[in-house]
Amino acid sequence: MRHATCSQCGVSGPLQTYFAYNNQSYCRNCADLLKFDTVPGAKPAALVDPTICARCGADNGDSEYPRLGALPFCPTCQTYVDANPYPVWLKAGLAALLALLVVALVHGRRYFSAGRQMYIGEKLVEEGKYSEAVPHLKQTVQIAPGSDKAVLLLAKAALLSGDPITASNVVEGHNHGQGFEQGTDLQEVNSLFSRVGSALEKVKKATDLNTQSGKAAEAATLMHQAADEYPEMPLLRNSLPGYEAGVAFQKKDYDRFLELEQEEFRLLPESGMAAGGVASALACKYAMTGDPAWKNKSEEMLEKSRLLSQKSPDDQKDFEEFAERTRYRLETRQIIDKPEYDRKFRSSPGQGQH
Amino acid sequence: MFFIPGFVIAIATFPGVIVHETAHLFFCRLFKLAVYDVCFFRFGNPAGYVIHERTNNFRALFFVSMGPFFVNTVLCILFCTAAFLPVWVLKVDDYLAYFFYWLGLSIGMHAFPSTGDLSNLWQVAPPLAKSGNIWAILSVPLIGLLYVLNFGRIVWADLGYGIAVGILGPLAIFRALARA
Numbered sequence: 001m002r003h004a005t006c007s008q009c010g011v012s013g014p015l016q017t018y019f020a021y022n023n024q025s026y027c028r029n030c031a032d033l034l035k036f037d038t039v040p041g042a043k044p045a046a047l048v049d050p051t052i053c054a055r056c057g058a059d060n061g062d063s064e065y066p067r068l069g070a071l072p073f074c075p076t077c078q079t080y081v082d083a084n085p086y087p088v089w090l091k092a093g094l095a096a097l098l099a100l101l102v103v104a105l106v107h108g109r110r111y112f113s114a115g116r117q118m119y120i121g122e123k124l125v126e127e128g129k130y131s132e133a134v135p136h137l138k139q140t141v142q143i144a145p146g147s148d149k150a151v152l153l154l155a156k157a158a159l160l161s162g163d164p165i166t167a168s169n170v171v172e173g174h175n176h177g178q179g180f181e182q183g184t185d186l187q188e189v190n191s192l193f194s195r196v197g198s199a200l201e202k203v204k205k206a207t208d209l210n211t212q213s214g215k216a217a218e219a220a221t222l223m224h225q226a227a228d229e230y231p232e233m234p235l236l237r238n239s240l241p242g243y244e245a246g247v248a249f250q251k252k253d254y255d256r257f258l259e260l261e262q263e264e265f266r267l268l269p270e271s272g273m274a275a276g277g278v279a280s281a282l283a284c285k286y287a288m289t290g291d292p293a294w295k296n297k298s299e300e301m302l303e304k305s306r307l308l309s310q311k312s313p314d315d316q317k318d319f320e321e322f323a324e325r326t327r328y329r330l331e332t333r334q335i336i337d338k339p340e341y342d343r344k345f346r347s348s349p350g351q352g353q354h
Numbered sequence: 355m356f357f358i359p360g361f362v363i364a365i366a367t368f369p370g371v372i373v374h375e376t377a378h379l380f381f382c383r384l385f386k387l388a389v390y391d392v393c394f395f396r397f398g399n400p401a402g403y404v405i406h407e408r409t410n411n412f413r414a415l416f417f418v419s420m421g422p423f424f425v426n427t428v429l430c431i432l433f434c435t436a437a438f439l440p441v442w443v444l445k446v447d448d449y450l451a452y453f454f455y456w457l458g459l460s461i462g463m464h465a466f467p468s469t470g471d472l473s474n475l476w477q478v479a480p481p482l483a484k485s486g487n488i489w490a491i492l493s494v495p496l497i498g499l500l501y502v503l504n505f506g507r508i509v510w511a512d513l514g515y516g517i518a519v520g521i522l523g524p525l526a527i528f529r530a531l532a533r534a
Binding site: 054055071081090094100101108114116119120140143147148 | 369372373376379387388389390391394407408429432433435436437439440443444445446447448450451454457528529531532
C-alpha cells in the first residue's frame with residue numbers, strides 16, 4: 001500500500017483515500033473544500049493506488065497490480081472482470097423471459113384475432129353496413145362476452161339490421177345486461193332498444209288482435225305503425241300484406257284477400273304460414289264460386305305450406321291448425337274465421353289465420 | 355400527492371431492474387469495456403447498478419447508457435402487445451394476460467436511463483455534436499428530451515413512460531396490423 005501527504009494540511013494516509021487537483025494531493029476534508037474552488041468545471045479526482053486491487057481491495061505490498069482500463073486488479077479479479085460472466089441464474093432467467101415472450105405472443109393471437117374482427121366490425125358500423133358487421137362482431141363477442149365495446153357494437157349492428165334477438169342475447173350475455181360503463185355508446189343502444197321495444201310491443205298487440213273477430217283493421221294499423229317505427233326489420237314490412245289480407249277477409253273481399261296473400265307469399269317465399277294464407281284465400285274463392293280449379297290450387301298450396309312448415313315443430317303446429325280450417329272450408333264451402341271455428345270445434349284457441 | 359417508496363416500486367417491478375442492468379452489462383461486453391461490479395437487484399437505492407470502465411468512445415458510452423432504454427422499451431412493447439387487447443379492450447378475465455401485462459409494464463417502467471447515465475451523456479454529447487460527431491448529432495435530440503423528462507422523475511415520469519409505452523405502443527401496433 002502506498003501513502004500520500006496532503007499538500008494543504010500536511011496529514012498523511014493511504015494513497016487511495018486522497019484526491020488530486022492541480023498536480024497536488026489532498027486529503028478528503030481538504031478536497032471537499034476545494035470543490036468550491038473558483039476554477040469552473042475542475043474537480044478533485046480520486047487517486048488510485050496501483051498496489052491495491054480496485055475490486056477486492058487485496059494489498060500487493062510495494063508491487064503494482066496490472067491495470068485494466070484505469071484500475072488495478074489482482075489476478076483473480078482480473079480474470080473475473082475480463083470475462084464479465086453472466087451468472088447462470090441470469091442466463092436461465094433470460095431464457096425463461098424469451099420463452100415467456102413466445103408464450104405471450106402465441107397466447108395473444110386469439111385476442112388479436114378477436115380485436116381485429118372488432119376493428120373491422122366497428123369500421124363497417126361507421127359506414128352503416130350493419131348486417132355485414134354482425135358476423136365480425138359475433139366472433140369478437142364469442143371470445144370477449146364481457147367487452148362493453150364489442151357487445152354494444154354488436155347490439156347496435158344487430159338492431160339496425162333488423163335482428164333484435166341477437167341484440168338481446170348479446171346484451172344478456174354481458175353480466176345479464178348489467179355493468180356497462182356509462183357513455184354515448186350505451187345511450188345510443190338504450191335508445192335503439194327503446195324504439196325497437198316499442199315497435200315489437202305493437203307487433204305483439206297486432207298479433208293478438210289478429211286472432212280476434214273484427215279486429216283485423218286495428219291489427220293492420222298497429223302493424224303499419226310497428227313497420228314504420230322499426231323500418232330496419234324487413235320482416236315487419238313484408239308481413240303487412242298478411243295483415244291487410246285480414247282486413248280484406250273481414251270485408252269479404254276475397255279477390256283482394258287472395259291478391260294480398262299472394263303478395264305476402266311473394267315477399268316471404270320460405271314461410272309456410274304465407275303459403276297457407278294463399279291456400280286459405282284460394283279456398284275462399286272455391287267456397288264462393290264452386291269452381292274445382294280453385295279447390296285444386298288451394299290443395300296444392302296447402303301441400304306447399306306443409307312442406308315449408310317442416311323446418312320447425314312450431315311451424316308444423318301452426319300448419320296443422322290452419323290446414324284443418326282450410327280443409328273444412330274446402331269440404332263445406334263455408335267461410336268462417338278462426339274465432340268462430342274455435343268456438344264451434346275447439347276448446348282452446350290457436351294462432352290467427354283466416 | 356401520494357408517496358410510494360422507491361424500494362416498493364423496485365420490488366413490484368423487479369424484472370425490469372434485472373433487464374435494465376443486464377442490458378447495461380450486455381452493451382459493456384459488446385463494446386469490450388471492463389466491468390468492475392454488477393448488481394442485478396438489491397433492496398436499496400439504486401436497486402441495481404453496473405460499474406464499468408470509462409470510455410472516450412461516444413458510441414460505446416451512448417449504447418451502454420441508453421441500451422436499457424431501447425431493450426426495456428422493446429420488451430415492454432412486445433409483452434404488452436400480447437396482453438393489451440384482453441386487458442384493456444376486450445376486458446377478458448385472463449390471468450395469464452394480466453401476468454404478461456405486469457411483466458411488460460415492469461420492464462417498461464425501468465426503461466428510463468438513470469440520472470447518472472443521462473448526466474454523463476449530456477456532458478459529452480452537445481460538445482461532440484458541435485465538433486461533428488455523427489453519433490452525437492443523431493443522439494442529442496433524444497438525450498436532450500430524456501434529460502428534460504428526467505426532471506419529471508419526482509412525479510414518476512419514468513413510471514409514466516413505462517405505462518405510456520405499454521399502452522400506446524401496443525395500440526399503434528394493433529392499429530397497423532388490423533388494417534393489413
